[in-house]
Amino acid sequence: MNLLLLTEADRASGDTFRVAGPRARHVAEVLRAEAGRTLRVGLLDGPLGTGRVVRSDADACEFECAFDPAPPPRPRVDLLVAVPRPATLRRLLPDVAAMGVRRIVLFRTWRTAKPYLSQALLRPEEHRPLLHEGLMQARCTREPEVVVEPLFKPFVEDRLPALVAGREGEGRASAFALHPGAARPLAACEFPPPPSRILLAIGPEGGFLPYEVDALTAAGLLPASLGPRILRVETACVAALAVAASRAT
Secondary structure, eight states: OOSEEEOGGGEEETTEEEEETHHHHIIIIISOOOTTOEEEEEETTSOEEEEEEEEEOSSEEEEEEEEOSSOOOOOOEEEEEEOOOHHHHHHHHHHHHHHOOSEEEEEOOTTSOGGGGGOGGGSHHHHHHHHHHHHHHHTOOOOOEEEEEOOHHHIIIIIHHHHHHOSTTTOOEEEEEEOTTOSSBGGGSOOOOTTSEEEEEEOSTTOOOHHHHHHHHHTTOEEEBSOSSOOOHHHHHHHHHHHHHHHOO
16 A cells, blocks of 8 residues: 545545554554554545554554645546456556546457346445555545447547537547557557547457447547557556556656
């Protein structure tokens, strides 16, 4: 744990916060943080800061916190992923949250198995702890928005163009559909400087169908490739985010 992530529900009074459960056990048993020690803390979707331990045991920990004046900026990448199998999604969510994404849109493609759409991890109470795990790893407080789109055509034709265009104040995104058969490598694509938005769409293992590539292109996405090899979904997501981070300067 590189950051103790706090929420408003943890606030006892003023700048005093109290945590229980796994976070308290980690502080007491792994970090061995006794009274007087200072830890890195962050308020969910708020500022980073430090917390001085007032009390620490396996049942509960209390901190007096001092926060930065402003929260860190939101990540500028929207990540669209064909809904993967549960084990893959469980590995994927902490990693992409750690790398920094504004939104995660989980959408259906023809190759998405129907049972994947009813998996428990699509529920906020199941996937939010995994996102928080990634945030604490990366010392970040900005929780990605997670959206589930169970039907390909209504999403791509009706809602994706508006997502590319940007909500109020966001501006248009430079948008790419990652597909093994695309002629242009993602690393050769032009990325705008911050704070301009980036949108990356990644299909299932084996890639999108030709119809799906055409539909994504019509919605404003440029087909691009991570190379000729067929990658696991979680590998492709991390690789694409790494390319975007390295090129967007």
